[in-house]
Amino acid sequence: MEPLFISPYIEFVTENFDQLVARLVEHILITAETVLIAVPIAVGLGVLITYNDRAATAVLWAAGIAMTIPSLAAFGLLVPFLGIGSDPVVFTLVLYSQLPVIRNTYVGLTGVEEAMKEAGRGLGMTRRQRLRRIQIPMALPIILAGVRNAVVIVVGVAAVGAYIGAGGLGEFIFNGIRQGDSVMIVVATVVVSLLALAADYGIATVEQLLRIHNGEEVEQRVSTQLIERAV
Numbered sequence: 001m002e003p004l005f006i007s008p009y010i011e012f013v014t015e016n017f018d019q020l021v022a023r024l025v026e027h028i029l030i031t032a033e034t035v036l037i038a039v040p041i042a043v044g045l046g047v048l049i050t051y052n053d054r055a056a057t058a059v060l061w062a063a064g065i066a067m068t069i070p071s072l073a074a075f076g077l078l079v080p081f082l083g084i085g086s087d088p089v090v091f092t093l094v095l096y097s098q099l100p101v102i103r104n105t106y107v108g109l110t111g112v113e114e115a116m117k118e119a120g121r122g123l124g125m126t127r128r129q130r131l132r133r134i135q136i137p138m139a140l141p142i143i144l145a146g147v148r149n150a151v152v153i154v155v156g157v158a159a160v161g162a163y164i165g166a167g168g169l170g171e172f173i174f175n176g177i178r179q180g181d182s183v184m185i186v187v188a189t190v191v192v193s194l195l196a197l198a199a200d201y202g203i204a205t206v207e208q209l210l211r212i213h214n215g216e217e218v219e220q221r222v223s224t225q226l227i228e229r230a231v
Contacts, residue, residue: 023168
């Protein structure tokens, strides 16, 4: 028999399993849509600012400012233009996810050893070719670490999007607050946390595989070992 304090949570999950799955799928879709939009923009900006230090300072400053805007305030400003639902939420989350990806892209590209870039020059590569063939492959693990941070942020903040009808697991949290149902709040919060942890672990595994591919010595995760054995 399960402990008494766990019984209400198990009962809630059992009775609302279909709805939990539906809200979880909505949450994943919002996260995926945000990442698919945000990452190309942020990586592109990260690449561009490697050409100009002043531009790098300005872009990183602007991305940092964007992260300080409270999510509910951003939703309120965007609703008159984008309406209620997922659109203003995705727009806000794209802004929130820019800083970690832009910063890591910039740091990763500028941190490539000068000797490697000099070797590319010696082979007659142009700056664009060095970027594509040397710098980006070497910086990929660092870029992916930025994506990893961004995804965790997006998963957490996406829950607030339920306040303006975006759906997702935040619906259970806000309904629980309105109804004074702590069980509903705890279950939804735990599921959001598990989703964030799963995304973090999965991306971290890919990041580690890229580091190994680049010749770095790392302490391998269980998932990394399993993938390497399978391949």
